Amino acid sequence: MRTIALVSQKGGSGKTTLALHLAVASTHAGRHAAIIDLDPQASAAHWADRREAARPTVLAAPASRLRPELDRAQEAGVELLYLDTAPHSDSAALKVARAADLVLIPCRTAILDLEAITDTAQFLATTGTPALVVLNAVSSYGRDADHAADALHTLTLNVCPVRVGHRVAYARALITGQTVQEHAPGGKAAEEIERLHTFILELVHNITSSHSGVVASG
Ligand SMILES: Nc1ncnc2c1ncn2[C@@H]1O[C@H](COP(=O)(O)OP(=O)(O)OP(=O)(O)O)[C@@H](O)[C@H]1O
Numbered sequence: 001m002r003t004i005a006l007v008s009q010k011g012g013s014g015k016t017t018l019a020l021h022l023a024v025a026s027t028h029a030g031r032h033a034a035i036i037d038l039d040p041q042a043s044a045a046h047w048a049d050r051r052e053a054a055r056p057t058v059l060a061a062p063a064s065r066l067r068p069e070l071d072r073a074q075e076a077g078v079e080l081l082y083l084d085t086a087p088h089s090d091s092a093a094l095k096v097a098r099a100a101d102l103v104l105i106p107c108r109t110a111i112l113d114l115e116a117i118t119d120t121a122q123f124l125a126t127t128g129t130p131a132l133v134v135l136n137a138v139s140s141y142g143r144d145a146d147h148a149a150d151a152l153h154t155l156t157l158n159v160c161p162v163r164v165g166h167r168v169a170y171a172r173a174l175i176t177g178q179t180v181q182e183h184a185p186g187g188k189a190a191e192e193i194e195r196l197h198t199f200i201l202e203l204v205h206n207i208t209s210s211h212s213g214v215v216a217s218g
């Protein structure tokens with residue numbers, strides 16, 4: 001089982017959106033995927049309530065239950081486990097990051113988001129788990145994302161070469177318990193999620209259990 005955590009101290013950066021989309025992409029790729037929703041807001045679990053399809057499984061649990069839930073997922077044969085976390089929660093986020101093979105840090109490109117990410121990155125660095133910033137809700141106009149990536153590289157953070165655009169489809173799809181791959185198949189959003197999923201999967205499979213894997217930078 002490979003475990004991918006979505007962590008960011010900043011609220012609204014896209015943790016839940018990316019966890020759901022990546023887990024559905026894994027399911028569509030024929031993998032047994034599941035999500036543990038560790039956020040008391042339980043947005044991922046509410047999405048699953050609205051969803052008709054049974055997979056991916058979404059389980060809501062407090063961070064204090066993380067270890068037994070990880071064991072249960074492993075026993076259930078889950079191949080790809082996504083951990084959705086709450087913002088503003090240092091101790092829980094640290095616990096989650098330590099348990100994961102890879103941490104994804106969704107980040108918007110505005111200056112307030114970039115400033116906030118420094119805190120997230122600094123405390124995650126203490127865990128030794130490879131971490132990758134995923135630029136999310138990127139505007140199709142201007143070069144904000146390029147400037148954001150440059151700024152993050154300057155902070156020696158790893159930045160995912162696949163960016164996620166700002167698209168209304170991401171919010172709309174979730175209303176009916178779907179994701180963009182199901183709501184608007186063949187669209188730009190579905191296509192970029194496919195590329196993100198492929199990149200993340202290759203990365204997480206190359207990371208050794210000792211966390212010594214090199215995280216690609218784009
Ligand atoms: N790429 C995107 N394009 C457009 N809207 C987006 C995108 N990503 C996320 N959103 C929207 O931004 C809002 C916040 O996203 P989301 O809930 O995934 O963030 P979060 O990090 O999980 O938030 P929280 O910290 O509160 O758990 C939602 O309304 C979501 O639909």
Ligand SMILES: [Mg+2]
Nearest residue numbers: 015016039043
């Ligand atoms: Mg969330």
